[in-house]
Every structure is written in C-alpha cells, then in structure tokens.
Amino acid sequence: MHAVGVIDWDRRLFDALIPLPHGTSYNAYLIRGDEKTALIETVDITKEEDLVRNLIALGVDRIDYIVANHAEQDHTGSLPMMLELFPNATVLASEKCKELLTLLLQVPAERIQAVKDGEQVALGGKTLQFFMTPWVHWPDTMVTYLPEEKILFSCDYLGSHLATSDLFATDEVTVYETAKRYYAEIMMPFRSSARSHLARVRSLQVDFIAPSHGPVYNRPAFILDAYEDWTSDAVKNEVVIPYVSMHGSTQKMVDYLCGALIRRGIRVKPYNLPYADVGEIARALVDAATVVIGTPTVLFGAHPAAVYAAYLVSALHPKTRCASIIGSYGWGGTTVNQLSEILGKMHLDIVDPVFIKGYPGEADLTALDQLADAILAKHREYGIVASQ
Ligand code: FEO
Numbered sequence: 001m002h003a004v005g006v007i008d009w010d011r012r013l014f015d016a017l018i019p020l021p022h023g024t025s026y027n028a029y030l031i032r033g034d035e036k037t038a039l040i041e042t043v044d045i046t047k048e049e050d051l052v053r054n055l056i057a058l059g060v061d062r063i064d065y066i067v068a069n070h071a072e073q074d075h076t077g078s079l080p081m082m083l084e085l086f087p088n089a090t091v092l093a094s095e096k097c098k099e100l101l102t103l104l105l106q107v108p109a110e111r112i113q114a115v116k117d118g119e120q121v122a123l124g125g126k127t128l129q130f131f132m133t134p135w136v137h138w139p140d141t142m143v144t145y146l147p148e149e150k151i152l153f154s155c156d157y158l159g160s161h162l163a164t165s166d167l168f169a170t171d172e173v174t175v176y177e178t179a180k181r182y183y184a185e186i187m188m189p190f191r192s193s194a195r196s197h198l199a200r201v202r203s204l205q206v207d208f209i210a211p212s213h214g215p216v217y218n219r220p221a222f223i224l225d226a227y228e229d230w231t232s233d234a235v236k237n238e239v240v241i242p243y244v245s246m247h248g249s250t251q252k253m254v255d256y257l258c259g260a261l262i263r264r265g266i267r268v269k270p271y272n273l274p275y276a277d278v279g280e281i282a283r284a285l286v287d288a289a290t291v292v293i294g295t296p297t298v299l300f301g302a303h304p305a306a307v308y309a310a311y312l313v314s315a316l317h318p319k320t321r322c323a324s325i326i327g328s329y330g331w332g333g334t335t336v337n338q339l340s341e342i343l344g345k346m347h348l349d350i351v352d353p354v355f356i357k358g359y360p361g362e363a364d365l366t367a368l369d370q371l372a373d374a375i376l377a378k379h380r381e382y383g384i385v386a387s388q
Contacts, residue, residue, distance in 0.1 A: 001151055001210070002030040004039070004054040006047040009163045014074075018185050019279050022178055023163030026074055027212045029153060030055070031146060033123025036064040039089075040144060040153045041212050045077030052085070062086065065121065067128065068093040069155035070141045071100035075212055083111055092121060094132055097140035115142075131200060133157060135193035137186050143201070150207035156186060157197065158223050160214030169215040172222060177283075178214065179223060183230050184282035189317045195231035198224060235289035235321055237384045239375060241270040242281055242309035243294025249328040249359045254294045256365050257326060260372035266379065273305040278312060285318035289382055290351075290375050293339055297329035301338050310342040317346065322378045324371060325353035328360070349378055 005027035011020050026043035028051060037060065043051045055063075063086040068076055071093070079101070083089060091112040093101060098114045101107040115121070117132040129145040136157040144153040160179035169175040187194045201209075202224060209217040209224075217223045239261055245251035258268045269284045285291065291313055295306030302310075306327075313320070323343050325336055336353050343350070351374045356364045379385040 001146065001149055002032075002058055003167060003216075004028045004030050004051060004058065005041070005212070006043045006050040006054070007163045007165070008044065008047060014161065018161075019277055020161050021277065021279070022161060024161040024213050025163055027210065027214075029210060030058060030060065031123060031126055031128070033126040035124030036122075037062055038065040038067060038121075038123055038128060039063050039082070040067045041069060041075045041155065042066065042078035042082050044074045048078035048081050051078055051082075063089045064123075065089065065128070066091050067144050067153070068097055068101060069144055069153060069212070070138060071097045071104060072138060072156070073104065075155065076101060076105055079107060080105055083107065092128070092130070094130075094140050094142045096134070097142070100138075100140050133193075133197045133200070135190045136197060137190050145204055145206075147205070150205050152201060152204060152206045152209050152220075153212075154201075154209055155212045157194070157211065158209055158217070158227065159211030162214040164215055166215050168218045169222065175215060176222075176226060179226065180230065180286060181279050181283040182213065183227070184286050184316065184318075185279060188230075188282070188286065189315065191231050191317070191319065194227060198227055198231070230286050233319055235319055235382060235384060236267070236287040237265070237379050238267040238269060238284070238288040239290040239292055240281065240284045240288045240320075241268060241292045241294060242273055242276065242306070242313075243270060243326075244273040244296070244303045244305040245294070246296045246298070246303070249356075250294045250296050250326070252360050253326050253328070253354070253356070253364070253368060256360070257292065257368045257372060260369050261375065264372055264376045265385065266372075266376060273309055281309070281312065282316055285313065285316060285320060288318070288320055289379055289384055290322040290324070291320050292324045292326060293343075295325070295327040295335060295339070297327070297333040297335050300333040302327075302335045306339065307342070310339045314342050314345050320346070320348065321382060322349040322351060322375065324351040324375070325355065326368070326371070328356050328358060330358065351375060351378065
C-alpha cells in the first residue's frame with residue numbers, strides 16, 4: 001500500500017460550517033496487485049494536481065480500479081479528472097454511491113461498477129473486499145478491506161481532521177482529541193450506525209485502519225475502543241453551558257451556576273458563544289449528561305447565538321440526557337418557549353429553567369442553587385453520581 005493523498009495544512013472550514021483548527025488531509029491509497037492496480041479514493045478538487053504528482057512519483061501509468069467508499073466531494077472532487085487520465089479505470093462503489101456520483105459529479109454510470117456487501121475484486125495476489133457501512137455519515141458509505149495486508153480503508157469513518165506529516169497515529173493524545181472532535185461533528189448524529197459497524201470491523205483481522213482524513217491507525221484498538229466509549233449510552237458527570245450575555249446578567253448567572261455545580265462535584269464546561277469554537281462545544285457534548293443554555297432576551301426572544309446553540313445541540317443529537325435554560329429579560333418575551341421547542345425534539349429530561357427579570361438578586365441565586373441541586377439529582381438518577 002502506498003499513501004498518495006494530500007495534506008491540506010491551511011483548510012480552516014469544512015462544509016462552510018465546521019472549523020478545522022488543525023487543517024485536514026484527503027487520504028488516498030494505491031494498491032498494486034500482480035495484474036491490476038487500484039486507487040482507494042481521490043482527493044478534494046483543490047488538491048488534484050498534488051494527487052497527480054504523487055502518482056507520477058510512483059511511476060503509475062495505469063489504474064484499473066478507483067474505489068469510492070463515499071461520494072462526498074472532498075474524496076471524489078478529483079475523480080472526473082482521474083477518469084480522464086486513466087480512461088480504462090472503473091469506479092467501484094456502493095449502489096447508493098454510484099447514484100450520488102452520477103448526480104453530484106456527473107460521472108458516467110457506465111464507468112461505475114456497483115459492488116455488494118462482502119463482494120471481492122481480485123488484483124492478482126491482492127484482494128479488495130467491500131463491506132457496506134451506511135450512514136457514517138451518508139447513506140452511501142462503505143469500507144474496503146485488503147486481507148493480504150490486513151488494512152481496512154474506512155474513508156470518513158474513524159477519521160480525524162488533522163494535518164500531520166506523521167503517516168501513523170503516533171501522537172495518540174493529539175489524535176484522540178481531533179478524532180473525538182471529528183466524531184462529534186460528523187458521526188455523532190449517526191451514533192447508532194457508528195456503533196453498529198464497530199462489531200463488523202472487529203470481526204476482521206485488521207492491523208491497520210487507514211481512514212481518508214488524518215493519520216493511519218497502526219494500533220486499531222486505540223480508535224475502536226474510543227468509538228465504543230463515544231457511541232455508548234454512558235454519560236459523564238458534566239454540564240455543558242453554551243451561553244451569551246449582553247449586559248452581564250446572564251454572565252453573572254452562568255458564573256454562579258458554574259460555582260454551584262462545581263461545589264456539588266459536577267464538572268462544568270461553559271462556552272461564551274460569540275467567542276466559542278463550535279467544534280469544541282460539539283466535542284464537549286460527546287460525553288456530557290446535561291446541557292444548560294444561557295441567554296438574554298433580544299427582540300422578545302432568545303439571542304440568535306443561543307438559538308444557534310440550541311439548534312446545534314439538537315442537530316448533533318448527542319447522548320445528553322438532561323437540559324435546562326437560564327437567562328434574563330427586561331420586560332417580557334418568549335425565550336424559554338422558543339428554546340424549549342428546539343430542545344424538545346431531543347426528548348430530554350428538562351429541569352425547570354431559571355429565567356429572571358433584570359440582574360440576578362439573592363432570590364435568583366438561590367434559584368440557581370436549586371437548579372444545581374436538581375441537576376445533581378438527575379445525575380444521581382442516571383447512576384453517574386453516587387447516591388447519598
Ligand atoms: Fe470526508 Fe463525508 O467526506
């Protein structure tokens with residue numbers, strides 16, 4: 001196996017949505033059999049010249065198969081050009097991926113061979129075997145196994161947005177944090193699918209997991225064990241608090257609630273939304289038992305940043321079990337109802353919000369202590385804090 005993908009050191013945003021503080025890579029791999037040569041994935045269209053350069057460096061003058069494990073353009077943007085350069089190449093993809101490639105990239109259907117779960121393609125002394133792994137994170141996703149070298153090419157699944165010159169995940173501390181963030185942003189909305197495919201991967205003899213973003217795992221248990229943890233139903237004794245404050249009332253409430261929770265032995269992760277990195281919030285939501293959104297009232301409703309945070313929580317669909325709302329208003333509004341409606345889609349345990357008029361006084365701080373007590377009681381109910 002030869003790594004022929006490209007590192008994108010400078011990319012800072014994905015899907016016009018996800019911040020990439022550590023850049024990313026578009027991994028592609030060349031497999032040479034005795035008779036046929038296969039390219040696993042291509043790269044983002046902005047990097048197609050680099051892919052060509054990497055193939056030239058290896059003296060590649062023929063590609064028989066291009067495996068597209070997933071149709072998203074960061075892996076297939078260069079596919080049309082590859083098919084022009086290698087006119088005899090056939091794309092191997094799932095049935096759904098075939099449909100998407102014809103739709104999104106206008107790849108001629110006759111250039112694509114749809115493969116089924118478990119199907120094998122012989123390269124001569126080497127074999128590609130395909131396993132369908134839908135919904136990690138599109139309906140088309142599959143993984144490709146190379147049994148002779150015990151490598152699993154997992155595309156997005158198990159990957160990380162990390163630009164690094166390390167081929168392997170040697171710096172496991174950094175890779176763990178970036179892979180967890182990646183899981184939170186990309187895979188968490190599909191947690192049950194991400195979990196269900198782990199058993200399939202573990203049933204194969206795998207020495208290397210080669211994703212299409214971030215380094216190759218030469219210790220597969222590292223990432224598989226992490227996914228077992230992240231995708232499990234187990235939550236941690238933590239409260240994530242995305243909040244925004246305009247004149248200090250909500251800030252005072254957040255600060256007080258943080259102290260009250262800490263005094264009760266609960267870990268807190270507050271995020272001041274105008275300055276926060278949404279990827280960090282997403283990562284914090286992977287484990288936290290509770291989320292509390294803090295907001296002032298603007299134009300009779302929640303601050304737009306708080307609406308965005310509630311929508312983000314709902315869209316990422318973490319395993320969080322409990323929620324509440326804190327904040328203040330000057331003369332009225334529908335803030336609590338507005339945010340409750342967004343969070344309500346998640347069927348969480350809702351602890352009574354603390355929504356006050358003006359700057360918090362002693363009675364309001366007492367109400368925040370009661371909120372902290374109620375959250376602690378919920379965490380006891382979940383079995384993550386010992387009962388008294
Ligand atoms: Fe890395 Fe879903 O594309």
